[in-house]
Amino acid sequence: MKHLLLSTTIALLMSAPAYAGKAFISNERGNTITVVNTxxxxxxxxxxxxxxPRGITASPDGSVIYVCASDDNLVRVFDANTYEELPSLPSxxxxxxxxxxPSGKRLYIANEDDNLVTVTDTETRTVLAEVPVGVEPExxxxxxxxxxxxxxxxxxxxxxxxxxxxxxIKHNILVDQRPRYAHYTADGSxxxxxxxxxxxxxxxxxxxxxxxxxxxxxxFEVAGVQPEWLQPVGARVTSDGTRLFVALGPANxxxxxxxxxxxVLDYILVGxxxxxxxxxxxEQFLLTTNGNxxxxxxxxxxxxxxxxxxxxGQQPWGVVVIE
Numbered sequence: 654m655k656h657l658l659l660s661t662t663i664a665l666l667m668s669a670p671a672y673a674g675k676a677f678i679s680n681e682r683g684n685t686i687t688v689v690n691t692x693x694x695x696x697x698x699x700x701x702x703x704x705x706p707r708g709i710t711a712s713p714d715g716s717v718i719y720v721c722a723s724d725d726n727l728v729r730v731f732d733a734n735t736y737e738e739l740p741s742l743p744s745x746x747x748x749x750x751x752x753x754x755p756s757g758k759r760l761y762i763a764n765e766d767d768n769l770v771t772v773t774d775t776e777t778r779t780v781l782a783e784v785p786v787g788v789e790p791e792x793x794x795x796x797x798x799x800x801x802x803x804x805x806x807x808x809x810x811x812x813x814x815x816x817x818x819x820x821x822i823k824h825n826i827l828v829d830q831r832p833r834y835a836h837y838t839a840d841g842s843x844x845x846x847x848x849x850x851x852x853x854x855x856x857x858x859x860x861x862x863x864x865x866x867x868x869x870x871x872x873f874e875v876a877g878v879q880p881e882w883l884q885p886v887g888a889r890v891t892s893d894g895t896r897l898f899v900a901l902g903p904a905n906x907x908x909x910x911x912x913x914x915x916x917v918l919d920y921i922l923v924g925x926x927x928x929x930x931x932x933x934x935x936e937q938f939l940l941t942t943n944g945n946x947x948x949x950x951x952x953x954x955x956x957x958x959x960x961x962x963x964x965x966g967q968q969p970w971g972v973v974v975i976e
Contacts, residue, residue, distance in 0.1 A: 674933060675733070676940055676974045677718050678949060679706040680966030686720065686731070687965035691933055691974060694951060694961050700736045703729045707970045708750040708793075712775075713757045715975035719775075721748040721762070728762065728773070733975060743780050745771035750834075750971075752793040752802060754817070761802045761815075763790040770804050770813075772820060782820040786813045794835030794844065801863045805832035805846060812846050812855075814865065826865055828855040833885070838912065839892045845912075847885035847899060854885050854899060856915060869915050871899075871908075878904050887929035891936055891954070898939055898952075900927040907941060907950075909957050921959050923950035931972045942969040 674691040679702060686706065688698040703722030710719050711733065718731045721744065728742040728751070744751075745764035748771075752761050759781065762771045770790060772782040787806025790813075794803040802815045805828070812835060814824035829851025836845050837859070844857040844865060853872050857865040873883045884902035890912050891897075897910040903926050909919040924943025932939050932954070939952040942965075949969060951961040 674974055674976045676931070676933075676949070676972055677709060677711070677733075678942060678965045678969045679709040679720055679971040681705055681707055681944070681968045681970040683967030685966045686718070686736075687969070688736070689949065689963055689965070691938070694963050696963065696965065698736060699966060700731070702731075703727075708748065708763075709971040709973050710751065710753050711973045711975050712753070713755060718973065719751070719753065719760065721751060721971075723747050723749055723765075728760065740778060742773050742775060742778050743771070744773065745769055745780075745783065749791050750793045752795045754795060754799045755797075756799070759817070761793055761795070761804075763793050763804055765789050765791060765807075768806070770802070770815060784815055784820050784822070786815075786822070787811050792832055792834040792846070794837055796837055796859070796863060797839060797841040798863075803835040803837075803844065803846075805835055807831045807833070807849075810848075810851075812844075812857075812865070814863070823863075824865055826855075826857065826867065829853045829870070834888050836888045836890060838890050838894045840894065843894070843912070845888050845890065845897060845899075847888050849884045849886055849902065852880065852883050852885065854888065854897075854910075871897075871910055871915050871917065873899075873901060873904075873908055873917060873920075875901075875904060875906060875920055878906075886927075887941075889930045889932055889939065891932075896954075896957075898930060900930055900941060902926055902928065905943075907939075907952065919957055921952055921957060923952070923959055924948045924962060928969075929971045931974050933974050934976045940972050940974060942972050944968045944970060 787809025792805035829848035
């Protein structure tokens, strides 16, 4: 009897479908979210996401998807399994990018038109604070200990370090022209800020109190590509802190950078106008959104090679991957 039960259990396990994650891609012009299976790399679904969806993220447990519906002036919320729309969140005008704290309770939202960072409670769906920042805020990053949120202002050309304790700016760091994104290493010791028009990534070391010091800048050069096309936008660093991947916009490439020495090691050819990036949870793959070719590129992280292109909606902008 025991052997029969064991055999039945094994058979059930072998016949059960392998669990696959999902990638959610916001299509800025198509006003939809495309859902891609991260095992088969096939499109599973597409659903309406509001008007001009851009920034996108997930709750810590992966059950909820948050989307900046920029032209609706709110954050739309969706069930990650059924795609049912849930009650939306107040965001302030023209939300573009945001960052969710690890607890999932507070969402920090860049309001490009009003020069504010809006802090929203995801449980009570109320605004907790509005933090004045520089002109045209966009990029949002958070220190791993959740003590600081970093906002980048495109016209002021600064990274603003906001304390999550009192919502006050503690540090303002000048970076190159049109900063787009801010991303910490997993241990919080280093911060990377991309500058689209400046064509650089500003590198800051972060001390034990969270204070930044600029320690270098990364620039890019690709044979046959005009310098003005090398526009750093999205960025991701591996959890071990060894590799930084930078989306270079109309250069149609992702730069591979040694995150310690800051040496540019390679360039990976992807789709047209690569914008944002996200790892699969196991960091086996990196996904890029390519706005002008309406696709995503799947990069094998270990091999640092593009392995697949998947057509999605119209003008993909942001991406988040869940298990």
